[in-house]
Amino acid sequence: MGTKLKAVYAYSIFIILYAAGTLLIAPSKQTLHQYHITLLHLRILDLTFIALYAVIWFCAVYGFYNFRQYYHLIKRTKDGKPLANITTGIGLLAFWVPTTSVFSTYTNYLVEKHANFAALIAISQNYLTLFIPLLGFIFVSIGARGLIDIVKQRPSLRGINSLVIFLVLIGVLYVYLVSNTHNRLNSTYHLSTLSILLTIVAPYIYMWFIGLLSVYEIFLYRVKSPGILYRESWKLLAFGLGALLVISMAIQYLTTVSERLTKLNLTWTLLVIYLFLILLAVAYVLIALGARNLKKIEEV
Amino acid sequence: MNNNKAATLYAEVVDITYDYLGPAADRFVTRQIRSHLGKAPEELKKRDLRDLISWIKVAVSLLTDDDELINKYIFDLKRLAN
Numbered sequence: 001m002g003t004k005l006k007a008v009y010a011y012s013i014f015i016i017l018y019a020a021g022t023l024l025i026a027p028s029k030q031t032l033h034q035y036h037i038t039l040l041h042l043r044i045l046d047l048t049f050i051a052l053y054a055v056i057w058f059c060a061v062y063g064f065y066n067f068r069q070y071y072h073l074i075k076r077t078k079d080g081k082p083l084a085n086i087t088t089g090i091g092l093l094a095f096w097v098p099t100t101s102v103f104s105t106y107t108n109y110l111v112e113k114h115a116n117f118a119a120l121i122a123i124s125q126n127y128l129t130l131f132i133p134l135l136g137f138i139f140v141s142i143g144a145r146g147l148i149d150i151v152k153q154r155p156s157l158r159g160i161n162s163l164v165i166f167l168v169l170i171g172v173l174y175v176y177l178v179s180n181t182h183n184r185l186n187s188t189y190h191l192s193t194l195s196i197l198l199t200i201v202a203p204y205i206y207m208w209f210i211g212l213l214s215v216y217e218i219f220l221y222r223v224k225s226p227g228i229l230y231r232e233s234w235k236l237l238a239f240g241l242g243a244l245l246v247i248s249m250a251i252q253y254l255t256t257v258s259e260r261l262t263k264l265n266l267t268w269t270l271l272v273i274y275l276f277l278i279l280l281a282v283a284y285v286l287i288a289l290g291a292r293n294l295k296k297i298e299e300v
Numbered sequence: 301m302n303n304n305k306a307a308t309l310y311a312e313v314v315d316i317t318y319d320y321l322g323p324a325a326d327r328f329v330t331r332q333i334r335s336h337l338g339k340a341p342e343e344l345k346k347r348d349l350r351d352l353i354s355w356i357k358v359a360v361s362l363l364t365d366d367d368e369l370i371n372k373y374i375f376d377l378k379r380l381a382n
Binding site: 074077079225226227228229230231232293296297298300 | 318363
């Protein structure tokens with residue numbers, strides 16, 4: 001089976017699973033009551049989410065497919081090895097949102113039916129949401145380091161310092177928010193504070209660090225590389241990866257206040273969700289455009 | 301002797317292309333020569349340049365809408381033909 005067909009199949013399976021899980025499972029009466037909406041209204045909202053996810057996942061899979069094709073075109077050159085790692089990383093980041101969305105849709109239903117699974121499911125959702133992008137950014141960072149080795153460039157001391165200061169600030173704020181999350185033991189994380197800090201917060205901060213460093217290194221590679229059009233493609237890719245990191249940070253910050261978010265009315269809840277989905281779409285579109293342009297350079 | 305001259309001409313085209321397509325320049329020029337002129341890069345002659353430049357213009361137009369950039373690239377290549 002060709003790569004294109006595999007990508008189409010994977011994309012279709014995720015969409016079908018998500019749509020089926022969203023539309024065929026009866027919503028809880030509590031949700032309808034909380035937002036004062038009818039079943040029809042909820043289904044219309046569900047359809048808008050499915051449509052948005054369909055667009056976002058298409059961009060994600062399209063970006064991955066194009067980058068993989070690009071890698072296959074140049075794998076025998078000196079850029080080949082670093083690009084193999086970046087391809088794997090982009091692949092993991094492309095399937096991060098579809099996998100976690102589908103998993104959450106079905107497991108949330110399971111929680112409604114069997115409340116005693118709530119802790120186990122919340123923990124597995126949290127770890128799945130963490131480990132896929134973490135692994136993705138580890139691969140991207142290995143690849144990005146390989147790229148800057150090619151152009152014989154290292155991040156400057158000032159650049160590294162700025163990154164670390166930024167990371168310390170957002171990291172400390174994240175630790176503070178998690179430590180003060182209302183109901184964190186029996187609603188959001190279902191883990192002790194120490195376990196949350198060691199197995200969730202620390203890996204997230206590590207991921208943000210290697211992610212930001214990778215974006216910086218790809219940006220450096222771009223600056224030091226020849227070729228106006230070639231550089232432009234890498235710029236799009238670096239911005240896309242950077243946007244994904246910012247979204248990951250924002251999601252984690254919001255998770256710490258998720259208890260309060262459930263008290264928002266429907267309009268505000270929808271506004272927050274749509275804003276996130278639009279940002280996610282922008283990130284994947286940038287990656288897709290960068291990957292497509294790089295592939296086109298090798299094809300025309 | 302002739303082969304060396306052709307190789308030099310090819311290298312000059314790649315050299316100019318390098319400023320626009322970076323590491324892809326060599327592969328890009330080779331592809332244009334092989335697929336549109338039907339010859340090996342080392343067989344490139346000065347009289348082939350006109351055709352090659354036309355094909356390169358078409359190919360680069362597929363990569364960018366920036367007319368200024370395309371015109372500058374083509375201008376640089378045309379200087380080789382003169």
